[in-house]
Amino acid sequence: MKPTIKDVAEKAGVSKSTVSQFLNKRYSYMSEATRKKIEAAIKELNYYPNQIAKSLKQKDTRLIAFVCSTLSSRFSLELVRAIEGFFQTEKYSIVVTSTEDDPNRERELIESFVARQVDGLLVFPTAENESLYQELQDRKIPLVFIDRVLPELTVPSVLLDNEQATATATQLLIDNGHRDIAIITFPLGDRITTRFERLNGYKKTLAKNKISEHSEFMVTCQQSEVGEKLDELFSRTHKPTAVLATNDMILEAVLIWSKDKKISIPDTFSLLGIDDVSFARLHTPEITTLAQPVDAIGTKASELLLKQIQENVSDEKKVYRYSTQLIERESVKRIQQ
Known part of the structure; x- marks a missing residue:
């Protein structure tokens, strides 16, 4: 015994x-x-x-919960590394889980972590759980959003400047002669920030350059549907000359489709992706990408959460946005109009 x-x-x-x-x-x-x-x-x-019992008695578990949307994305995995690295030096442990953007699962996980008296929460929120997060704020439970914003709440949020990202990508394609540019994003859902902001950046850049929108070029689908959507897109008479993949999972699906169909990039279409994943450099040709400052995003979110835990106060500034870095490689072809 x-x-x-x-x-x-x-x-x-x-x-x-x-x-x-x-x-x-x-x-x-x-x-x-x-x-x-x-x-x-x-x-x-x-x-x-018994450190668990001791922590619960003292209401100091030295545990941080990171609730992200998916662990299939390199972005999420790199965030885990940055967050864990930060809190390790502060003698905290990290519990990591994902919701797959299911609001019910999200609520269950959040309530479970609160019941376990974690010291703080880093979350990719959905709008359906706005009331839950308002309740957590009212109870002064340390909370920071990553990758998304819920405008009705005053929860500190750390994320990419999404409109700037797709504006940069779209403008690069336009500067290389492309006017028929397709964009692929996950379903917009109920105010999932990254998705509608990235689509807005694309639309605004087309308008700025006096290029007409084509609804058939704005594709929203799950990762498993990308191949089917590309089949439809390139079976049209009016085909895109360039494709903008709005995250690493979509980029991976586009590259798999092009390999299966024996389609040459950038000869058939130019390709640009958000998230500078390693396979972008391993592909032939190497894929032009926009790199997110994942370390900066993860570290800033961690700093904001730690401040709430230690000082019981939230940062005055509500939203922190970070710019991407354009990494030009070989997948964007200059064409003549």
């Missing part, structure tokens, strides 16, 4: 409260002789304190 604090107290000939003071390093409450007796008893019994 695992030894208990009671066993240690009996072995050392002291009270349980004295052992508790020792375990909490409150040595001023005891003599040097008492300390040595407790140390000897702990060593002899091979006793380890």
Whole structure:
């Protein structure tokens, strides 16, 4: 049977409260002789304190919950690395999970973590759970949003400047002679920030350059449907000369489709992706991408959360947006109009 604090107290000939003071390093409450007796008893019994019970009693679990939308994305995995690296130096552990943008699962996970008394939450939120997050704010539970904004709330949010990202990508394609530019994004959902903002950046850049929108070129679908949508897109008489993939998962699906169809990039169409994933450099030709500053986003979100935990105050600034870095490679072809 695992030894208990009671066993240690009996072995050392002291009270349980004295052992508790020792375990909490409150040595001023005891003599040097008492300390040595407790140390000897702990060593002899091979006793380890129940850190979970201790943390719950003190309401300081040293746990951070990171609730993202998916773990299939390199962006999410790189965020985990940045967040874990930050909190590791602060002696916190990270619990990571994903919702696949299911609001019911999201609510269940959040409520579960709150019940377990995690010290703070980093979340990719959905608008359907706005009331839940308002309740957490009212209860002063440390909370920071990543990758998304819920405008009705004052929760600090850290994310990419999404309109700037697709504006940069679209303008690069236009500067290379492209006017028939397709964009592929995940379903817009209920105010999922990255999706509608990236579509808006694309639309605004077309308008700025006096290029007409074509609804058939604005594709919204799940990753598993990308191939089917590309089949439809390139079976049309009016085909795009360029495709903008709005995240790494969509870019991967486009590259798989083009390989299966033996389609040459950029001869058949130019391709540009958001998220500078490693396979973009491994592909032939290498794919032009926009790199997100994932480390900066993850670190800033972590800093904001830690400030709430330690000072019980939220940052005055509500939204932090970061710019992308354009990495030009070989997948964008200059064409003549």
